Amino acid sequence: MAYVSNLTCIFSALILHNDEVTITEDKINTLIKAATVIIESFWPDMFAKSLADINTGKLSSVIGTGGPAPVADAPPAGGPAPSSTIAPDKEKKVEAQKED
Template sequence: MASTSELACIHSALILHDVEVTVTEDKLNALIKTAGVTIEPFWPNQFAKALANINVNSLICNVGAGSSAPAAAAVVSTAALVAAEEKKEEKKEEESEESDNDIGFGPFD
């Protein structure tokens, strides 16, 4: 499972890609700092180096095709893990809200 540091870097890299800004270590660190997330300091450097010569859009769009399949599969599987974690958190929040609202004074109690 991806660590908080990895997830912060992934999200930051995707944000930078979405606004068409080159992914660099400084920009990743700035986004992560703005988000208030504490990470292990080597991750932004690793992500910046890994994405330096890669077309992120092509990587995302060509999952499972050609020679970039292993790298694309890694990015997509990490994204799937992120989505699964978000769903788990949402489900936990919904369950806690439901349990907070039920105080035992219903018509069938």
């Protein structure tokens, strides 16, 4: 039941965001009643409070992507910049494997 309740509130919040309507408990409840879905009463309040101070447009643009895309040429945090050439030792190993 929790899974259905969670998804119901998520989709309700996405619908409200898509229609550029402020996400509130009452509006989530209105959508849930219109969809004739029965959920525990605390879910809409919990979602409305948790999304109150969040930019839902920015949040919805990174969902499913694992976050914002990293910059392609940026060095890894705290480490040296990646080399664009193969190290000489690795090059010899690759050649030796090709000969076998």
